[in-house]
Amino acid sequence: MCFSDKLVIVSGSSSGIGKACAETLLESEAMVIGIDSDNNSIEHPKYIHYSVDVREDEKIAAITNEVHSKYGNIAGLVNAAGIFSHSKPFFDLGIDEWNDVIETNLTGVFILSKYVAQKMIPNKSGKIVNISCIRSKIYKPHMTEYAAAKGGVVALTSAMALDLAPYHIMVNSVAPGFTYTGMTAKSFEHPELRKSSEDLIPAGRIAEPKDIANVVLFLLSDKADYINGETIFADGGYSILK
């Protein structure tokens, strides 16, 4: 797939899945704008980094304006910034802990998508890909705020897709299974924990970030021009095993 000189914005680009999406896009000749609360971790002539929190509505609006006026049409957006749950039963969660995850994983997707969509609409084309999770559908204890946010991302994806369909802008999401990233490294570096997770995956292995980035790239490409409002589970078959 070639994205030659197409401009794509990627949130969460300093680590894990977002970073793999940014790097895979750069390999495919795209120009990438990275947005992450952390510092830049990609050195490439066609990569520009903004250190900003996706929850900061006014800053995200200003960055989107700046990117559009400096570099022109925005062809794609990947919403990959996210944090994990606080790993507690919901009745022990503080309101700040709840808000933390909902605002980062769900409201952050709304904010960035809103300002990017406003730039895509006059151009009548564009692709938005949101990163959800298997926890939007298959639940485990002590993950309520994370599951609610990721289920929200699936719903938000389909609802935004309907608002943007008249402008030929497609919105889809990818729901990864267990993926080896900064978020999960502690668990998967532990051989027994890794094995117990791998035993649950029909494909027999934890995903690498690149496995997820490949699906994101497909959804950003013109090969996916007729897919809209969908969530693709990229989980090695985890969610279909009964």
Ligand SMILES: NC(=O)c1ccc[n+]([C@@H]2O[C@H](COP(=O)([O-])OP(=O)(O)OC[C@H]3O[C@@H](n4cnc5c(N)ncnc54)[C@H](O)[C@@H]3O)[C@@H](O)[C@H]2O)c1
């Ligand atoms: N790793 C997995 O197994 C897995 C599985 C399913 C879904 N996901 C989802 O994939 C996405 C990426 O996670 P990852 O596993 O690559 O984790 P990661 O920790 O490696 O990367 C997440 C990135 O998001 C950035 N970020 C966090 N909060 C932010 C904020 N408020 N504003 C801007 N940037 C922020 C972090 O700085 C980091 O660079 C997340 O939405 C996560 O929920 C991960």
